[in-house]
Amino acid sequence: MVTKVSDAKKSLLKVNNLSVSFDTTEGSFDAVKEVNFDLNKGETLAIIGESGSGKSVTASVIMGILTCPPGRIKSGEILLDDLDILKLSDTDRRKLMGSKVAIIFQDTLSHLNPVFSVGSQIAECFEVHKNLSRKESWIRAVKLLERVRIPNPSKRAKDFPHQFSGGQRQRVMIAMALALEPDIILADEPTTALDVTIQAKILELLRELRDERNMGLILITHDLAIAAEISDKVIVLNEGKIVEKGITKDIFINPNHAYTRQLMDSIPGKITKQIKKISKKFSDPILEIKNISKFYDTIACDDVSFDLFPNEVLGIVGESGSGKTTISNLILRLASPSNGKILYHGQNILNFNKKDLLNFRRKVQVVFQDPYASLNPTMNIYDIISEPWVIHSDFLHKKLHQSKVSDLLISVGLHPDDAIKFPHQFSGGQRQRIAIARALALNPEIIICDEAVSALDVSIQAQIIKLLLNLKNKFSLSYIFIAHDLPVVKDLADRVIVMKSGKIIEQGVTDDVFNFPKEKYTKDLLKASPSIENLIG
Amino acid sequence: MRQYLSKRIFSSILAITGLFVMVFFLARLTGDPGHLYLPIDAPLEVRKEFSEKHGFNDPIYIQFGKFLGDLTDGNLGYSLRKERPAIDIVLEAIPVTLSLAAVAMSIALVGAIFIGSLAAYRPNGIFDRISRVVSLTAASAPDFWVAITAILIFSVSLGWLPTSGIGGVPYWIMPIGILVIRPLGLLVQVVRGSMITALSSDFVKTARAKGVKEKAVIFKHALRNGLLPVITVAGDQAAAIANGAVIVETIFGWPGIGKLMIDSIMQRDFAVVQASILITAIVILSINIIIDIAYAVLDPRIRHK
Structure with missing residues (x-):
């Protein structure tokens, strides 16, 4: 399946037999193993792989920013114009860095220097490489900001990274990469942290700039749908090795390697239909949200009403700032609504006294997005899972803690011996399992999953979704599943609510909303969400 | 930001007021000044006259009322010992201490930034290891011992530097040298720590990927971010020196605020104690406000809050 490039077409970049290893105290391991690929003018190569596959390490080597030690380039060559x-x-x-080849990173808030204005960070490229004066560099920086469509560029250039939205920051990053008109742009997960509609715009901009300047684009991503939308060629990396390589369409229609097939099967939106059951709507709702609003400086949530039924999964989708997390905070009573009522089995939780509230909180638990931040790094797993019983001391006798922790670990697919370990000894997916075990500790009725699978690799995401569905049936749980990723919600939710600017735009049974959206906003969201069906469909 | 600053200034004034009330009463707990100022065999009438003249006989709340009344006129009282307005004495002493503090802190800060950054560039490298041992030693060196040893070596044995007093550059070398040691040691460690964090952050990767030279990566991109915790500790150290480099001033006979305060407490010269505490408090609170401003200048995220 190797693409043959005609010799007449000179390749911009050639990576030959690249091997990279990391030397750690536990010995050295190979992060990249004999990787070969090349890139031509005007072409987009997608490097697909999950975390730890070696895709970002490859990018770091090309950019010369691999930290050595612990990194070590064992062998191989990287030819840039045959050099x-x-x-x-x-x-x-x-x-050559920045001028011949430039990179766009994923997390723009941490990759832009927080203490310098964006204009000066872009201008720096000219000062460093072209020896231009400060003033001339600044003028060029402003022009670049205009090119990537930052409104009011001459004023905005003086602003600092934190004053921009995520999508705008990514545009700033792209402007910086474009500054010296490089032949190649490496984009390392450029849209992963962004909302779907913003993602679509950023990808569009990249494609446009690639064509305008006839650049080579290397897109590093874990998202197969994005690769399908934008790339000409694909390589699939697994554990540092290229397992599959070829023309994008060929690979998506006819994946050869088992790993590629597994990745394709993990794509959300088509996994778990068989386990999903439509819940019975005839019982009384557990939770009734009645006309709640919450005003901060802005309106975070405006006249929102919905019900949650027993053993139901309710999806809440929307872009950042749509009020999804505000609703979760209001239900958890981490914030109080400005107006409205929240009824739990018919009782208004806003009137609860301390004792009622403690009991209510037993019944409503939460799983957060970032399992790296939500588990206390200084506590072992036993302490993390058993902590709820220390707070709710009448729930479980101390003697039974040990065996209950073991039970919970087993039910989330971990081993009882894991109890003595600490969070850093687990992978992201395993940590999310621990967070779920902690949420289950008090036999809750409702679990709020706030972007609970957003930070995970697709195959891990699929596993966690399956786990959540199994647990739902085993413990008769209801979920409020908050996500910005539509296909994930499609997999999991019985009903779905679409939010925008604090308001509910549309709600209904998941399949109806996804297949026959009524509102324009819902249609736009669905259209912006990349999918491989467009390519192979 | 402006609102924040005015809040800070307001709370500083409150703090000074509270401090003042406390000092007034605590100073009077040290005993009757008459015991110190009059000869041991002074007759009772003389003692009575002394106390009456200075108002020590009045009930303490009346003394306090008088003191407040004087304060509103800008009068901080009269020194018993020197028979001059207390504020004049304090205002003579404070510039001595402040110039010591300013010179010592500037040297410590610049030195620490340089040494700490280089150490952080290659953690566990040879330079880092040496600087770690030396800075730890410096941070924990007892200054009175270092001062006396330095006098013994440089003044007594070698005869290079004067033992004490104020004057030209030679007089400054030892006091400044002693004052620099501890803050320098401490600051090197703080700079090293925060620069290791800054140098491993993502924006440093971006700078390198842009082709920025290493020198600019360290001293421009990383340093501006690494300075924030350093400023906090440096301000703290500066305040400690301004508070009276008591030991150095005493050993080297520098007429600074630290020495003045110790002397006047010993002499129960209440007015001078009160005046020097008031002025020092103002200096320290100003240093804190300057730190806040420095924070805002260095970090736009704080400026925009």
């Missing part, structure tokens, strides 16, 4: 950049001195190498 092996791995053999260059640091000074010669530095001259």
